[in-house]
Structure formats: C-alpha cells, structure tokens
Amino acid sequence: xxxxxxxxxxxxxxxxxxxxxxxxxxxxxxxxxxxxxxxxxxxxxxxxxxxxxxxxxxxxxxxxxxxxxxxxxxxxxxxxxxxxxxxxxxxxxxxxxxxxxxxxxxxxxxxxxxxxxxxxxxxxxxxxxxxxxxxxxxxxxxxxxxxxxxxxxxxxxxxxxxxxxxxxxxxxxxxxxxxxxxxxxxxxxxxxxxxxxxxxxxxxxxxxxxxxxxxxxxxxxxxxxxxxxxxxxxxxxxxxxxxxxxxxxxxxxxxxxxxxxxxxxxxxxxxxxxxxxxxxxxxxxxxxxxxxxxxxxxxxxxxxxxxxxxxxxxxxxxxxxxxxxxxxxxxxxxxxxxxxxxxxx
Amino acid sequence: xxxxxxxxxxxxxxxxxxxxxxxxxxxxxxxxxxxxxxxxxxxxxxxxxxxxxxxxxxxxxxxxxxxxxxxxxxxxxxxxxxxxxxxxxxxxxxxxxxxxxxxxxxxxxxxxxxxxxxxxxxxxxxxxxxxxxxxxxxxxxxxxxxxxxxxxxxxxxxxxxxxxxxxxxxxxxxxxxxxxxxxxxxxxxxxxxxxxxxxxxxxxxxxxxxxxxxxxxxxxxxxxxxxxxxxxxxxxxxxxxxxxxxxxxxxxxxxxxxxxxxxxxxxxxxxxxxxxxxxxxxxxxxxxxxxxxxxxxxxxxxxxxxxxxxxxxxxxxxxxxxxxxxxxxxxxxxxxxxxxxxxxx
DNA sequence: CTGAAAGCGCTTACAG
DNA sequence: CTGAAAGCGCTTACAG
Numbered sequence: 001x002x003x004x005x006x007x008x009x010x011x012x013x014x015x016x017x018x019x020x021x022x023x024x025x026x027x028x029x030x031x032x033x034x035x036x037x038x039x040x041x042x043x044x045x046x047x048x049x050x051x052x053x054x055x056x057x058x059x060x061x062x063x064x065x066x067x068x069x070x071x072x073x074x075x076x077x078x079x080x081x082x083x084x085x086x087x088x089x090x091x092x093x094x095x096x097x098x099x100x101x102x103x104x105x106x107x108x109x110x111x112x113x114x115x116x117x118x119x120x121x122x123x124x125x126x127x128x129x130x131x132x133x134x135x136x137x138x139x140x141x142x143x144x145x146x147x148x149x150x151x152x153x154x155x156x157x158x159x160x161x162x163x164x165x166x167x168x169x170x171x172x173x174x175x176x177x178x179x180x181x182x183x184x185x186x187x188x189x190x191x192x193x194x195x196x197x198x199x200x201x202x203x204x205x206x207x208x209x210x211x212x213x214x215x216x217x218x219x220x221x222x223x224x225x226x227x228x229x230x231x232x233x234x235x236x237x238x239x240x241x242x243x244x245x246x247x248x249x250x251x252x253x254x255x256x257x258x259x260x261x262x263x264x265x266x267x268x269x270x271x272x273x274x275x276x277x278x279x280x281x282x283x284x285x286x287x288x289x290x291x292x293x294x295x296x297x298x299x300x301x302x303x304x305x306x307x308x309x310x311x312x313x314x315x316x317x318x319x320x321x322x323x324x325x326x327x328x329x330x331x332x333x334x335x336x337x338x339x340x341x342x343x344x345x
Numbered sequence: 346x347x348x349x350x351x352x353x354x355x356x357x358x359x360x361x362x363x364x365x366x367x368x369x370x371x372x373x374x375x376x377x378x379x380x381x382x383x384x385x386x387x388x389x390x391x392x393x394x395x396x397x398x399x400x401x402x403x404x405x406x407x408x409x410x411x412x413x414x415x416x417x418x419x420x421x422x423x424x425x426x427x428x429x430x431x432x433x434x435x436x437x438x439x440x441x442x443x444x445x446x447x448x449x450x451x452x453x454x455x456x457x458x459x460x461x462x463x464x465x466x467x468x469x470x471x472x473x474x475x476x477x478x479x480x481x482x483x484x485x486x487x488x489x490x491x492x493x494x495x496x497x498x499x500x501x502x503x504x505x506x507x508x509x510x511x512x513x514x515x516x517x518x519x520x521x522x523x524x525x526x527x528x529x530x531x532x533x534x535x536x537x538x539x540x541x542x543x544x545x546x547x548x549x550x551x552x553x554x555x556x557x558x559x560x561x562x563x564x565x566x567x568x569x570x571x572x573x574x575x576x577x578x579x580x581x582x583x584x585x586x587x588x589x590x591x592x593x594x595x596x597x598x599x600x601x602x603x604x605x606x607x608x609x610x611x612x613x614x615x616x617x618x619x620x621x622x623x624x625x626x627x628x629x630x631x632x633x634x635x636x637x638x639x640x641x642x643x644x645x646x647x648x649x650x651x652x653x654x655x656x657x658x659x660x661x662x663x664x665x666x667x668x669x670x671x672x673x674x675x676x677x678x679x680x681x682x683x684x685x686x687x688x689x690x
Numbered sequence: 691c692t693g694a695a696a697g698c699g700c701t702t703a704c705a706g
Numbered sequence: 707c708t709g710a711a712a713g714c715g716c717t718t719a720c721a722g
Contacts, residue, residue, distance in 0.1 A: 025717055
C-alpha cells in the first residue's frame, strides 16, 4: 500500500563519515575498540542524519528479539476487580525496560489460547523469553515451555516436580499460617476458609498453611470448612452465604480474595452479624476494597509489583545465562485492620 | 553467549519440496497463484519439518513490524484502583490479535518518559502504529506523533485543533449533561462537582455538560462548586470533605471517579448525612466500588473495552489505509442506583 | 583499530 | 505458475 519513506541506514552514516559500515556498527554496539576520533565523527554523522538503528534488522542477525512475552491468564477478567495483574504488570514493564527489553502482552480466554499464543511467539521468533502470570498445578503451558526448553519464568509456584522451573512467589503457606495463627491468638476457634480454585498451587499452599496453624492451636481442621472451586464475584458471594448459614456460625473466615471478602462483610452485616465481634474476616491482596470496607478488612499484601520485577529478573538470567530452576520468594505483609481487631472504637 | 540452535528456514523447506524458496514464500503469504499440487507439497514439507516463518525476517523486508505500541499513561497508578485501564487493555489486545497485530506495552511515569518511549518505538521500527491511552489537552506525545505523521490513535479527545487525529471517546459532554439533568429531574437544586484534572479534555467536556444541564434547569452554574485539579485518593477525599463543610451543603455531587465517590459516600455517612436523602452521589466508571458501596452508587459506564477495540480499529485503518482524522464516539450507560434514587427501601 | 565480505531469513520485481 | 537474483539493515568472523 503506502510505501514507508526510505529510511536512513548504517550505510548513509558510513558514507558521510567516510568509514565502513562495520565501523559504524561497532560504534553503535560499543563492544569493540574504535578510536575516539572515529567514534566521535561517526556519532556526529549519526546525529546529523537523525540515524537510529533498526531493531528488526538487528534482531535478525543477532537472533535476539529484545522482547519478552507476557501471558495474562485466562482468568484475567479478575484483573478488572483485582489490582494484582495491573500492579504486577507495572513491575514487569518497569524492570524489563531497565534490562533493555520490551514487553509483548497477550490476554487470553483459555489455557489453550495461552498455549497457542506462546507457540506463536516462540515459533515466529518474536520473543526471547516468556513470563506466565499464573499457572495451574498441571499446566499445559509450563509443560510445553519445559519440553522445548524455552526461557520462561512464572509468577506463582509450579507443581512439586518443577525443579527446573524459574519462578517467583510469596510464601503462601507461611502467609496463611501466620494469618490463621493471628486469628487463633485473637481467640478465634472456628475458622472457615474460602480458598478458591484447587487447580492452583496457591490454593493448595494456603490451605496447608491454614491447616498447620489450626493444628498448632489444637483446633480441628475440617475439610468441609474449606470452600474451594473456581469462583467469581457470584460464587464467592454464595460461599459467604453458606458460611453465614452454618450452625454454629464460624467466628472467623479467611478469604483468598478481597472482593469476595468485601462482599462477605456486607452480607454478614445485612444478617446483623457484627464484625469482628461475631465473625472476623481476613483476606488477600490488600486492594482498595479492603481498605475502604466498613470495617476495613485485614488483608495480606502480596506485593504484586515486586513479583513482576523478580519474574523479569529471573527470566533475563534464564535468557542471557541459561539459568534454570531459580526460585525467589518475595515477602508478604499482613495489614491488620478492624475486621479482625476488637478495639475501643 | 549460548547460541540458539540453527532454525529451519524457508530454504530447508524449498530443498525438501524440490522447489525454490520464492515458491515457498508465496505459499506462506498466499497472495499469489501457486498450483494446488505445489502448494500441497510445500505445506506438507513445512509440516514435516516443523517450519514456522520467522516474523523478524519478514518484518525486515516487508517493513511492517506487525506490532502496535500501547502507551499507558503517566497516571497509570490509577490503573490499580480503576478498572478502566485493564479493561481497555483487554479490548485492545483482543482486537489487535484479530487484526493480526501484537501489542507492545509500555507503562510510564511521566509525559516525557512516554514521549521517549514513543520515539524509541518509532525510530527502532518496532511498531507500525501507536495507541495513546490518555492525552492531555496540549499533549507533547500527540504533537510529536502528528509532526512526524506516524499512525496513531488516542483514547480520549484531542484539543480543538485536532482535526487530523484519530480518536475514540465517549460523548463526555452528553453523558454529564444527562447525569446532571437526571439529578435535577429528581429535584436536586444544588449540585456540586468533583471534576478532576483540568489538563484533560474529559474534564473540560464534563464540566460543559454539567453547566449546560444546570442552565436548562434554570439553576446557576457556580464556578466554586466545581472542584478541579489533579487528584488522587487523598485529594479526592479532601474535596469531598470540603463539600461536606459547605453551607448550605449541596444536595447532590457528581464525581468523575468511582473511588473518590466511594470515599465521599463514606465520609458523608460518618457525618450523619443520609444518602441520597440529604445528598445524592453520582460518578463515573461503574467499577466494582460503585456497585458494592452502601448505598450502591449511580455511575456512568464508559465501556472501556469498547474504547480499546475501537482505538485499534482506527489505528489499523491509519496504518493500512493512511486514514487520518477518524473519530468514533462509543455509547455510555448510566447505571442508576440508590445513591440517587429515593425509594421504598 | 578498520574494512570487505558473507550472511541472518525472508520478499518481490523481473523474466520466462 | 515458477525460479534466480537482489535486497531489507544490520553483525561478525576473517584478515590486515
């Protein structure tokens, strides 16, 4: 169709500076000795011509795309409610840019779509590595990437056999252990949990931490006090309703997502339950919802942007040094708020 | 460092199929007549060899990157609170993928950083076009892109002289007009507004619509009833406090952001103001906050994902057909909720 | 420190 | 319908 205007190339610069294009190339990549005078002259010509290296041509010969693929999860509708994904994305783009990479972003509606995108990215040589923003315990994308040994890192944890997988995660076991212990210390004895999708490692770990804490407090872990299954706004709300119908009603509930916790708080209040007096509520993600709830909700900040940054650091090492199996645990913070704290209010 | 394994190229396919690489190339691009037998044979060989075209090499010769740059605004910290950006991003990636483009995403901390990224993207030939997710009335990025006539589109509206600028936006004037009229119909006579950052076109348009509606209702537009200036969580909250301190207290307030509206509602309730009896509250974005507030807040849904989709459609036409100055207005929906509706509750 | 040459993996007139 | 050749804009041994 419309032809792009002819661009100024390394050749134009070379001609103007009276040197070879090899020399210009070496000035650009600055990884070889070029005399100061030549360098200066070439730089001047580049500037005068308004020359900029063509990244595409560079990629072709260097076999480096200079680009990292980021795969937003099939569940990314959550992104609309949950600051996790945008925040992680900020960490990702921020550090990628520092490391000299651009970010190719894809959002997807299913795991199969994710896999298709990953294959496309790899096969077309458009990316040097891939970040998975979420992974299931048995994840076809992880399996594929492992099988072709393409550099990747995941935010979250792989299954037990994932020794060679670069990943960054919170200590979800410990975070939930601490949160549960904190509630038992506050005298709670009947703690329910809305734990989310069992196909996710995070769910498994959080349940384990919860269980361990109960045991240490000599409380009984009851499987039917733990509500699992993929949930959205609606089903999460339903779980909360079920809990409110229990007899006896639990005196605390740990929720894996702020939004559901927020909904639960509203529900409990409608039923004239007092929070935290009758039932304490604690959750994860520390989003604006937890802060603005009435009462404000105790919540675990998972530090999504740091997770994003670290995922990129790992990925860059995987690409540039071939490292595999690196694991980083980022710290979490429990923000204690009135939904779990009785006070002189 | 570690050398990528030699990839299978068009040559390998050609050799195996006993044809020239030109022929293989034509089979790939399928824009020229190749005999069915040859096509079939080539396709078979590609499949057997596991061949995939190298997008980088293609880009180099076709001078098309196959990639669109998306510039997240300097204010993208809002993204963490506001579903607008993630939702728009979904629309963007979704449609870009349909149109055969990938998305290069950048998040930025300032307008200057945005401009630097834009220049980098263009100069390095990494993108074929650019979407600006927000623009100020006098925007250095818009000015630059216009001056070099690089294909771009913006979500939002350009200044009055932006005839040649592709953009997609809601009718913010009309939306606010309708919202204000709706409040006056409900008998509100003293309507304040927290309008946001005056450097944004959206702010200007919304104030105009608000003003027009007041005038049509024979109410007086008072400049000091309109609170402007860039605001975050905190300053928004402060504006709300100021409004609560007014004498007489306005009987309605229109807020340009759900989060602030949400905070305002809490504040008013603390001051024992009844909503909507004493003061009605209406806002924009229709986020989860507006739905979950108590009472739920009337809010204008701007349909961010459609804005994103349309921005890409415009951009693709700008790239492929050289079109400029296209303008699309996407519909908004006012969700009327209890924060403005007295009822038999 | 610098240059000539080959090549990265494709596409596209040109010629038949 | 198909092929040989040139070229997209770079980098990188190789040789000096």
